[in-house]
Amino acid sequence: MTNSSLHSIGYFSLSGFGATVNYRVPLFSLSLLCYCAILLVNVSLILTIVLDHTLHEPMYAFICNLCINGLYGTAGFYPKFFSDLLSDIHIISYAGCLLQIYVIYSYAMVDYSILALMSYDRYVAICRPLEYHSMMSVPRVSVLVSLTWLVPLSAEALMISLTSRLKLCGSHIQKLYCENWSVVKLACGSAVANSTVGLFFISFYCGHALFIVCSYVQLVKSALKSKESRSKFTRTCVPHLFCLLNVTAALLFDLMYARYGATSVPQNVRNFMAIQFLIFPPVLNPVIYGLILTKIRNRMIYLCTISSQRFK
Template identity: 70%
Template sequence: MNNASTIVLFSLSGFSATVNYRGTFFCLSLLCYFLIVVVNVCLILTILMDHNLHEPMYMFLCSLCFNGLYGAVGFYPKFVYDLLCDVQVISYVGCLLQIFIIYSNVKVDYSMLVLMSYDRYVAICRPLEYHSMMSVRRSAVLLSLSWLVPLCCESLVISLTSKLTLCGSIIQKLYCENWSVVKLACGSTKANDVVGLIVIAFYFCHAVCIACSYVLLVKSALKSKEGRKKFTQTCLPHLFCLLNVTTALLFDVMYSRYGSASMSQNLKNFMAVQFLVFPPILNPVIYGLVLTKIRHRMIYLCKLAFQRLKLKSTF
């Protein structure tokens, strides 16, 4: 990667507020990482091991959980390590890699939520055409695009950022974030700003698509008791997850773009990391509790595991 600047290390100044609580934050971070891994892996294995769950909706959910693991890898190992260090630094290449993983993870999340809302729209509003419109081949193509488009989009953003000449090396966050790096540039950042606005507009269109699909879903669900039941069982968890991700992301965007210097560092840190903490834990929990097929399957697997342990203990 060609870099016109001489910056080789970035300093992460957000850790200045954690000096007196590093032990507590270290334990909480490990707990969060453990929970993210456990709940997402459990849901992924439950879906993959049960052929009755090999339907588009559940495969999209499986991909959403995998994306939660992918995003956690980009943040937690480095964050936990920094909590144990006296000086928190990250290499230039490592910083760009962290930006790529964390923010492509967010973009994939939104793409998956759009795809899942489209799947529910077809299932409820056009049930007779569901199997033709959501065939295995088409579902695989849509699933691939929900990953490829965000990854290509973030690659473009990182490519533009890597060409900037930087005049500073202090990132006022707990991790690397694209806007924080762009603000360190010496020269013009118009290309970055334009691409950033295009990306925001593109994902705003995602939100509009989701809103339109739910207007149609609600209209269709109100027509029959069966439609209302299907909407409650399969759409409410999606809405909760959408609200979860959107709220968390808005906090981060508002903090990055318009964060006030008068805000306490602890509040800034919370706003910066909550989209990396809550969505990957809550999303699989919400789906696991609300979706009947998954809940019953997980209860069955837990009972089976308990019985096997009990049987072994008797010998």
């Protein structure tokens, strides 16, 4: 499709599925199992936190939002992915493509915003414990949580607005799903505005990473001062670090591949690199918190025990 008129492009083709033709059934089964696991672990953790009043604290509220965001982001990918695996035609409408971009990439930004907020919460709890309840009051936590959603959602809305104004000269996307940079590369003319705004937001979230690093430098210094601080750091910061490394590695793979990926890399490898941030963080984040945080783990075991006794 070479027409430069934006409105003439009604559909995009997703060429990433060309490498899945020979094993679509096992891939569908594994993907369905993965999505069921995502739903199970995230919903379980959300319900545990919501139903248990002893868990109505800032840290657990942030974990709950992390799980909600995991469900939100994966809902933008897996249903369409399942449909494409079972189909011989791999296309997506123009509007559907922009919607998928919006959901998946706003999910990634919200995820990182929540992790930055959690690092701030741990910094206050460990480095300034006497001020914790005043600094992390209910109104302030509500505002901070709102910002972790509103800022990324607004940022991605701006990116989609800029992308929707581009005149496109192609409709071929070399991925398993719609990705903003893949659409921008189809533009007939200059896409300087998209690149500039995109780099600004990348820098903005690199600032989040720098903030997290600075927070942990202070946390480590504080943890070395007393046994109590070391214990609190181990209990609450280690799972956060695991989740942070998990999300950061997955996003860096996708970002670097989207902008600088070589076509010489096998399609299967490219597919894996492109979707790992939609596989590992949504599964591992709730599992890490559910297993490591004693309060959540004990409560989940208790609720499971009560539920099993009722069904007997």
